[in-house]
Amino acid sequence: MTDFKELQRQYEFDVYPKRDVVLVRGEGARVWDDAGREYIDCVAGHGVANLGHCHPRVVQAVAEQAQRLLSCSGIFYNDVKARLLERLAGVTPGNLNRAFLCNSGAETIEAAIKFARFTTGKQELVCAMRGFHGRTMGALSATFTREYREPFVPIVEGFQFAPFNNFAKLAEKVGDNTAAVMLEIVQGEGGVNLGKAEFFAQVSELCREKGILLIIDEVQTGFCRTGKMFACEHFGLEPDILCLAKAMAGGLPMGAVVCSDRIEVPVGRHGSTFGGNPLACAASLAAIDAMIEERLAEAAAEKGAYLTERLKTAELPKVRDMRQLGLMIGIELKEKSQPYLVRLLEKGVLALPAGATVVRLLPPLTITHAELDTVAEALVEVLFGGD
Numbered sequence: 001m002t003d004f005k006e007l008q009r010q011y012e013f014d015v016y017p018k019r020d021v022v023l024v025r026g027e028g029a030r031v032w033d034d035a036g037r038e039y040i041d042c043v044a045g046h047g048v049a050n051l052g053h054c055h056p057r058v059v060q061a062v063a064e065q066a067q068r069l070l071s072c073s074g075i076f077y078n079d080v081k082a083r084l085l086e087r088l089a090g091v092t093p094g095n096l097n098r099a100f101l102c103n104s105g106a107e108t109i110e111a112a113i114k115f116a117r118f119t120t121g122k123q124e125l126v127c128a129m130r131g132f133h134g135r136t137m138g139a140l141s142a143t144f145t146r147e148y149r150e151p152f153v154p155i156v157e158g159f160q161f162a163p164f165n166n167f168a169k170l171a172e173k174v175g176d177n178t179a180a181v182m183l184e185i186v187q188g189e190g191g192v193n194l195g196k197a198e199f200f201a202q203v204s205e206l207c208r209e210k211g212i213l214l215i216i217d218e219v220q221t222g223f224c225r226t227g228k229m230f231a232c233e234h235f236g237l238e239p240d241i242l243c244l245a246k247a248m249a250g251g252l253p254m255g256a257v258v259c260s261d262r263i264e265v266p267v268g269r270h271g272s273t274f275g276g277n278p279l280a281c282a283a284s285l286a287a288i289d290a291m292i293e294e295r296l297a298e299a300a301a302e303k304g305a306y307l308t309e310r311l312k313t314a315e316l317p318k319v320r321d322m323r324q325l326g327l328m329i330g331i332e333l334k335e336k337s338q339p340y341l342v343r344l345l346e347k348g349v350l351a352l353p354a355g356a357t358v359v360r361l362l363p364p365l366t367i368t369h370a371e372l373d374t375v376a377e378a379l380v381e382v383l384f385g386g387d
């Protein structure tokens, strides 16, 4: 049998710390390795597979579209793209009604920064400490973690940081040259830190008063993950720009910057060759329809509560804190999480870190209660028992 690990080690310019497993197949909340071993997948492609792996509706839509039209430049109109844009306007909150389509989360942030600067004629953005917005230069400049930014200086100028959930400190950073405030609703990479209703209400009010744009990054929290179609709905927030990606196309690469009428950028000043290609659009339409029909938001809320309830009844000697919104779950340990992630993998459960000490679970929202029971048992054994 080919040693795929060795082959990949030889030819990949690797930027990811690797787990010792070759994944070759997925179905629902399960994935299989090249030796046929099965895992319950609480990584879900870093929060991509909200609908589970290879959802039949997405697979069918992709197969059909692949035989009709695979690529279409943004200089032409396209049937599937038009239908997806209409659907996005329908499912997003407030008066978010026009979207720029691209291919990744970081690309949505790049566009949001450009759109905010052009619309307001101002340069600065206020972001949150421990926030994460991606790895490209603009997105990196909005990302707080110093280790991600420092090796690549000079980064883009004009970014200020305030503590998450501290309105007074954030307001101090706002000035005459502030174009936008950009926040996540739950900081995913930063440790699964939940934003507070009062903080968002105050930030929203400040932005309205001062004519500052509010950009909400829902690349990770969007598309039912937190128990609502979009996490900003928990707080009645109506951003001027909403950044979406990850789960949006049922597993295919896609991003969307959904804008209110306030946002202006002239034709010809931004673009993306692959952005909104018909294959991703067809996948996204099928994915969004499946999320609505299968009531995935409600499922995420109920299953997230079910899993954390099960964990809370167990002995918790190694756990400092548990944070959860829908099926976005962070278990903060009193020590580093990496060895526990390895032990979970050995028990057939794939999980993620979020910072050094948090075990993060982002399972498909279609995960069954029986699978959640298996995850809970593995977590209890690995995290809560023994030495």
Ligand SMILES: Cc1ncc(COP(=O)(O)O)c(C=O)c1O
Binding pocket: 046, 104, 105, 106, 107, 109, 132, 133, 134, 135, 184, 188, 189, 217, 218, 219, 220, 221, 245, 246
């Ligand atoms: C909140 C948030 N924004 C932006 C990004 C960047 O997305 P991508 O990796 O698709 O560029 C991520 C990725 O994890 C994210 O969690």
